[in-house]
Structure formats: C-alpha cells, structure tokens
Amino acid sequence: MCGxxxxxxxxxxxxxxxxxxxxxxxxRHRGPDEFGIFLAPSIGLAHxxxxxxxxxxxxxxxxxxxxxxxxxxxxxxFNYIELREDLVxxxxxxxxRSDTEVILHLYEEKGAGAVDELNxxxxxxxxxxxxxxxxxxxxxxxxxxLFYARAGNDWVFGSEIKAIFAHPGASRKIDPIALxxxxxxxxxxxxxxxxxxxxxxxxxxxxxxxxxxxxxxRRYWALPLETDPAGAHDxxxxxxxxxDLMVDATRLQLxxxxxxxxxxxxxxxxxxxxxxxxxxTPNPLRTFSIRFEDREFDEGAKQKIMTEYLxxxxxxxxxxxxxxxxxxxxxxxHAETPVVRVAxxxxxxxxRLVRDSSYKVVLTGEGADEILAGYDLFKEAKVRRFMxxxxxxxxxxxxxxxxxxxxxxxxxRSLEYAKAFFGATIKPFSxxxxxxxxxxxxxxxxxxxxxxxxxxxxxxxxxxxxxxLLFGDPAWANRIDPLTLSQEIEIKTLLPGYLLSSQGDxxxxxxxVEGRFPFLDHRVVEFSFRIPPHIRMKGLTEKxxxxxxxxxxxxxEIMKMEKQPYRxxxxxxxxxxxxxxxxxxxxxxxxxxRKGYFDPIYTExxxxxxxxxxxxxxxxxxxxISILSTQLLDQLYLRDFPAREEIPAERVRISG
Amino acid sequence: MEVEMLxxxxxxxxxxxxxxxxxxxxxxxxxxxxxxxxxGILEVVSFIEEKFGIKVEDxxxxxxxxxxxxxxxxxxxxxxxxxx
Numbered sequence: 001m002c003g004x005x006x007x008x009x010x011x012x013x014x015x016x017x018x019x020x021x022x023x024x025x026x027x028r029h030r031g032p033d034e035f036g037i038f039l040a041p042s043i044g045l046a047h048x049x050x051x052x053x054x055x056x057x058x059x060x061x062x063x064x065x066x067x068x069x070x071x072x073x074x075x076x077x078f079n080y081i082e083l084r085e086d087l088v089x090x091x092x093x094x095x096x097r098s099d100t101e102v103i104l105h106l107y108e109e110k111g112a113g114a115v116d117e118l119n120x121x122x123x124x125x126x127x128x129x130x131x132x133x134x135x136x137x138x139x140x141x142x143x144x145x146l147f148y149a150r151a152g153n154d155w156v157f158g159s160e161i162k163a164i165f166a167h168p169g170a171s172r173k174i175d176p177i178a179l180x181x182x183x184x185x186x187x188x189x190x191x192x193x194x195x196x197x198x199x200x201x202x203x204x205x206x207x208x209x210x211x212x213x214x215x216x217x218r219r220y221w222a223l224p225l226e227t228d229p230a231g232a233h234d235x236x237x238x239x240x241x242x243x244d245l246m247v248d249a250t251r252l253q254l255x256x257x258x259x260x261x262x263x264x265x266x267x268x269x270x271x272x273x274x275x276x277x278x279x280x281t282p283n284p285l286r287t288f289s290i291r292f293e294d295r296e297f298d299e300g301a302k303q304k305i306m307t308e309y310l311x312x313x314x315x316x317x318x319x320x321x322x323x324x325x326x327x328x329x330x331x332x333x334h335a336e337t338p339v340v341r342v343a344x345x346x347x348x349x350x351x352r353l354v355r356d357s358s359y360k361v362v363l364t365g366e367g368a369d370e371i372l373a374g375y376d377l378f379k380e381a382k383v384r385r386f387m388x389x390x391x392x393x394x395x396x397x398x399x400x401x402x403x404x405x406x407x408x409x410x411x412x413r414s415l416e417y418a419k420a421f422f423g424a425t426i427k428p429f430s431x432x433x434x435x436x437x438x439x440x441x442x443x444x445x446x447x448x449x450x451x452x453x454x455x456x457x458x459x460x461x462x463x464x465x466x467x468x469l470l471f472g473d474p475a476w477a478n479r480i481d482p483l484t485l486s487q488e489i490e491i492k493t494l495l496p497g498y499l500l501s502s503q504g505d506x507x508x509x510x511x512x513v514e515g516r517f518p519f520l521d522h523r524v525v526e527f528s529f530r531i532p533p534h535i536r537m538k539g540l541t542e543k544x545x546x547x548x549x550x551x552x553x554x555x556x557e558i559m560k561m562e563k564q565p566y567r568x569x570x571x572x573x574x575x576x577x578x579x580x581x582x583x584x585x586x587x588x589x590x591x592x593x594r595k596g597y598f599d600p601i602y603t604e605x606x607x608x609x610x611x612x613x614x615x616x617x618x619x620x621x622x623x624x625i626s627i628l629s630t631q632l633l634d635q636l637y638l639r640d641f642p643a644r645e646e647i648p649a650e651r652v653r654i655s656g
Numbered sequence: 657m658e659v660e661m662l663x664x665x666x667x668x669x670x671x672x673x674x675x676x677x678x679x680x681x682x683x684x685x686x687x688x689x690x691x692x693x694x695x696g697i698l699e700v701v702s703f704i705e706e707k708f709g710i711k712v713e714d715x716x717x718x719x720x721x722x723x724x725x726x727x728x729x730x731x732x733x734x735x736x737x738x739x740x
Contacts, residue, residue: 425688445690448675602673609670617696620671 003027005158010211015044058098075122078252142203142496176457184463187497239548249521266302269365321576334510367519381435432477435486570621
C-alpha cells in the first residue's frame with residue numbers, strides 16, 4: 001500500500017523535484033518505507049511505499065522494458081500470480097515478482113481494458129510516453145482513493161487531496177456545495193470533494209488526460225442489477241456458492257509478504273472473515289478490537305466469544321471520551337472532509353494499535369451490510385412498502401417493533417410514533433430515493449445552522465437535484481426490485497463516500513495500515529446481487545444467506561445476533577474533563593463568525609445545549625460534530641497548511 | 657394562548673436554536689418535518705412535565721399527544737384539567 005502523486009505539465013520541462021518531494025511529505029503516512037520520483041519532460045511521478053509484496057524489488061515509479069510506460073500504483077492486485085502466468089505464457093518478460101509489473105504488462109497488451117482483468121483494490125497512474133498521455137484508474141468499489149485537479153496549466157493528482165495542495169497553483173477553498181451535500185448525505189456526492197476544484201476519479205472509472213485536456217471518464221464496471229428469477233435455485237445453492245467465493249476471496253486477500261491480521265468488531269461480518277481466515281488458510285491469525293469505556297457502546301463480550309472460539313492471539317484498545325476528543329483534529333486532517341459523527345476516530349485509534357503491534361495489513365468485514373442487505377435502512381424500506389399496502393393493519397404495525405427492538409427502550413416505543421416515522425415525507429427527493437429520504441431529510445435539518453452568506457453560495461442548485469443527476473434517468477429505478485434499488489443507492493453513495501474513505505482507507509493509512517475487504521471482491525459482489533431479493537433478506541432476517549453459508553463455522557450467539565449499528569459517543573466526548581479545548585477554540589462565537597460558514601448565535605446555543613446535556617438526540621449530536629469538523633477542516637487546510645515541508649532529497653530514489 | 661406560546665418558545669429555542677426563520681406551523685408534525693428526531697422526544701416530555709407540573713404516563717406517549725405544538729398544548733390543558 002502506498003501513496004501516489006504526480007504532475008502533468010503538457011509541453012513543459014520536467015516538473016520541480018522539490019515540489020514532488022513536498023507532495024511525498026504530505027503522503028508519507030501512506031508509505032513510510034521508501035520514496036521514489038520519476039522525472040521526464042511534461043511529467044513527474046512520485047511514490048511513497050509501504051512494502052507488502054516483493055519487498056526487495058518492487059520499487060516505484062516502475063517502467064516497462066523499453067521505458068515507454070511508467071507506473072505509480074497504490075493497492076493490491078490479488079490475482080497477480082494468475083495474471084502473471086498468463087502474461088509469461090504470451091511472451092512477456094518480468095524483472096520483478098511484484099503485482100505492479102503485472103499491471104504494466106497488461107496495459108501494454110490491452111491499454112485501458114487492462115482494468116477489466118484486475119481483481120483488487122487499486123488506484124494507479126500510468127504515463128504513456130509514446131502517446132504523451134496520462135492514464136488514471138480506480139478500483140470497482142472505491143476502496144483506494146485517487147483525486148485530481150487543474151492547477152494553472154498543470155494537471156495534478158494524488159492519493160489524497162493534501163498532496164495536490166502542495167502545488168502552488170492549486171487553491172484551497174472549502175466548496176459550499178460540498179457542505180450542502182455533507183449536510184444532506186454525510187459526504188460530497190462523487191466526483192465532488194470537500195474542496196472546490198478538486199475531483200475524485202469515481203469508483204470503477206478510468207480517465208485519460210493529454211495535451212488537449214481530459215477525456216470524459218469511462219466507467220468500466222457496473223453493479224449487476226439483474227437478479228436470478230425466483231425459484232431458479234434453492235437457498236442452499238446460494239449459501240454454498242457464497243461460502244466458496246468468500247473462502248477464495250479471503251485466501252487471495254491473505255497474499256502478502258508480511259503477516260496479515262483481522263479486525264473483530266463483535267458483529268457478524270468481521271466474525272465471518274476471521275473465521276474463514278482461521279478455518280481455510282494456514283495463516284496464524286492475530287485479531288484486533290476496539291472497546292469503549294462507555295458501556296453503552298462497548299461490544300467486548302461478543303468479541304470475547306469470538307476470540308475464544310477461534311483461539312486467536314488478540315489485542316484490544318479501549319477508547320474513552322478524552323482520547324476521542326484529542327485525536328479528532330488528526331482524524332479530520334486525514335479524512336479531508338467534515339464528518340457528521342466521531343465514529344471514524346476509534347477506527348483511527350484501532351489502526352494505531354495494529355501498527356504498534358508491527359502489523360501492516362488487516363482484513364475487515366466492511367461491505368457485507370451493503371451487498372448482502374444488512375442495514376436497518378433496507379428493512380425500513382421493506383416495512384414501509386408493506387405498511388403502505390394496508391396502512392391500518394394492526395398486524396403490520398406490530399412488525400415495526402420487530403424491526404426496531406430499541407424503540408421499546410424509548411418513548412417512541414409507541415406504534416403510533418413508528419407509524420409517523422414511516423409516514424415521513426420523501427420530498428424533496430424523487431420517489432426512487434424512498435429508502436433514503438428520511439435519513440437525508442433528518443440530516444438536512446441541520447442546514448438551519450448555515451450562515452446567510454453560505455446559503456447565498458449554495459442557492460444555485462439543490463441536493464435533491466444533484467443526487468437525481470448522479471443516478472441519471474429515473475426509469476432505471478422501475479426496472480429493479482426495491483431492495484436491490486436501495487442497496488445500489490447505498491453502494492454508490494455512503495459506502496465509497498464515507499465508510500471506505502473517512503471511516504476506512506484514510507483512518508487505516510493514517511497509521512500506515514492497509515485494510516482488505518473480502519466482501520468487496522467483485523466476484524462476491526456480483527454473486528450477492530444475483531441472489532433473489534426475497535432470499536437475500538428473508539422476512540426481516542438480514543444477511544440470511546450469509547448466516548446460512550457460515551453454518552458450523554461460527555458460535556451460535558454470533559450467528560443469531562441482530563445487526564447492531566457501529567456507534568461511538570459523539571458530542572459528549574468534547575465536554576469531559578476539559579477534553580474539549582480544541583472544540584472550545586473552534587466553536588467560539590468569534591471563530592464561527594470569522595470562518596463564516598455558520599450562524600454564530602445558533603451555534604452558540606447548540607454548544608450550550610450539548611455542554612449542559614449529555615443525552616441530546618441524534619440530530620443535535622450530528623449538528624455539533626458536523627460544525628466542529630468543518631471548522632477544523634478550515635483551520636487545518638486553509639490556515640495552518642504545511643505546504644513547504646518536504647522529504648529530504650537523500651531519502652528519495654530519483655529516476656528519469 | 658399562553659401554553660401554546662410557551663411550548664413554541666421551547667421548541668424554537670431548544671430544537672431550532674432560536675432560528676425563527678424556520679417555518680414551524682402549530683399543526684406541523686415534529687417527526688415528519690424532521691424538527692425533532694425520535695431521541696429528542698424525551699426532551700419535550702421533560703420540559704412539559706417540569707414547566708406545567710404534569711405527569712406524562714407511558715400510555716400518554718403518543719403522537720396524538722406530543723407530535724405538534726397544538727397537540728402538545730391541548731394535551732397539557734387536558735392533563736391539567738384532569739388533575740384539577
């Protein structure tokens with residue numbers, strides 16, 4: 001795993017080496033082991049390496065035999081051994097044992113079509129000297145990040161936005177529309193980022209840039225939305241098929257020249273991965289968990305069931321409020337976006353534990369809820385349709401309590417409340433977003449904190465129009481069943497936009513740890529979407545096929561467990577024993593007014609409410625964290641940005 | 657009427673943070689409009705109990721009683737007259 005960056009200056013002499021070393025400095029957490037720069041007329045490529053495969057010869061930037069191609073690559077190609085054998089059989093000669101060189105040879109043969117062959121999590125750039133063309137590519141699900149921007153006459157790209165900001169021609173400004181997106185969806189809609197003028201290469205896309213400019217990004221893979229017809233196969237067929245694929249995905253993802261660990265949250269998904277690694281591969285397994293001092297959030301008991309069952313060597317870290325508050329600014333630095341919850345922070349502290357245990361790679365259960373229908377959101381959508389068919393049925397109402405056991409714990413245990421919730425309006429979103437509208441509308445309420453000047457800047461378009469545009473022709477929604485539709489929306493929005501980035505790659509790589517996600521092997525994704533929806537979620541049993549497929553491979557308690565959303569304490573972290581010094585500075589009326597995004601008076605009242613009441617509701621917590629993180633992002637990137645720090649020349653291998 | 661005013665002030669102060677530009681009709685459902693999420697209802701209950709000296713029973717926790725300014729005010733008046 002690594003950090004990559006580069007500058008394309010069409011028709012110009014090689015870009016400044018110092019500038020590339022500055023970009024490397026800003027990416028050094030992604031690859032602290034080795035640094036390399038390639039310089040030639042019109043192009044500069046930079047690479048920060050975390051050595052995992054082919055430790056001795058896998059250095060980058062790497063060229064092909066005649067030097068016509070040059071690559072910088074971040075990620076892993078898990079099927080590189082098989083691809084290499086094919087390429088050798090077709091006459092390609094290899095100089096290293098790395099997966100990087102496999103991409104180069106594949107590109108020689110297939111050009112942009114090379115990505116179709118790759119099974120992996122990747123972001124890479126290839127400089128094609130013959131065509132004077134820069135080629136950028138990103139994996140199907142959006143696991144590895146890649147950003148680009150125009151800076152004066154140059155094109156600049158990087159694994160993280162901060163690398164692009166080293167370029168003096170790149171302006172650093174928070175995009176007002178991105179804030180409108182974040183205060184609706186929790187993240188900016190792709191390809192937008194939190195910063196104006198910086199775009200991401202969308203998941204499953206490639207793009208090429210030459211002297212004439214950038215060509216329209218090309219999508220090379222799409223979620224398959226055609227499910228098998230009901231009755232084509234029985235449940236056992238899908239359960240067996242899923243297990244076989246998961247075993248193979250896990251085996252492939254354990255390929256590394258360093259030991260690989262696994263996260264254990266206490267939930268079903270990470271337990272599946274740890275169990276498969278234990279039962280089907282010879283790897284000795286080390287597992288890692290987060291615990292919370294606050295028992296409301298702690299999952300220690302379930303984690304213990306799993307570690308005892310698997311007999312793994314286990315390490316855990318316990319988070320308290322003060323630690324979360326203290327790490328928050330660092331987390332925002334790595335996330336490069338405002339966030340709506342502190343949930344990324346414990347993930348950052350967990351990857352630190354992994355690094356301190358001298359591990360560089362961990363498997364996680366991320367993605368299972370999206371591809372196998374695990375979230376309450378999917379159940380809600382199902383119940384809503386069911387209720388709408390017969391709104392006054394008492395039997396149907398009782399289903400709501402089944403769906404929300406926690407409703408029983410609050411005044412909202414009343415069915416009438418649940419009905420009011422399920423009857424919430426979809427507007428202003430179009431009907432195909434039925435499943436997501438209540439989350440988005442609730443989040444949108446916090447736009448009431450926007451300052452008049454921010455409101456004026458976002459008046460030109462609406463979040464509802466932008467999300468409709470992202471998904472294109474609404475006729476698509478009528479062609480697929482409602483469950484698949486809500487999963488597709490989730491996989492194209494929250495998964496890459498928040499879970500794999502702010503809560504995934506950025507929190508892992510912030511401590512130089514690579515995450516791997518067997519559920520997101522595209523073969524697993526494709527197979528899961530073939531499962532007919534009524535089996536994928538049987539009644540309201542989420543991830544039914546996954547549970548069935550793991551029969552005999554997990555303890556009963558874990559197997560039967562209902563989905564518990566991963567949560568962490570939010571605003572209260574910042575009011576515990578003076579832990580909130582940073583929050584106090586960032587949220588002072590003066591600071592709010594100076595930065596100009598939010599209304600100082602309303603914000604002051606929000607802060608006072610949070611300070612005085614540890615049990616505030618979800619929406620107010622979200623407002624507090626969103627505002628605090630926006631203020632921090634402004635401070636870290638617009639005011640205190642370390643644009644002139646660099647990796648010293650003697651640590652960098654220069655080629656050209 | 658006075659009860660309605662006091663409730664409105666509380667909702668605006670506590671959930672809209674004093675932002676009077678947010679349109680809030682007396683009949684608007686808090687839940688459906690998104691002013692208050694399910695966790696926030698607790699705060700409303702504590703407020704009316706303290707402010708108006710009434711006791712909200714479990715059976716009272718219904719949107720008919722709590723889910724708009726008008727409904728809250730009517731509920732408080734009803735409760736007080738029962739107590740009297």
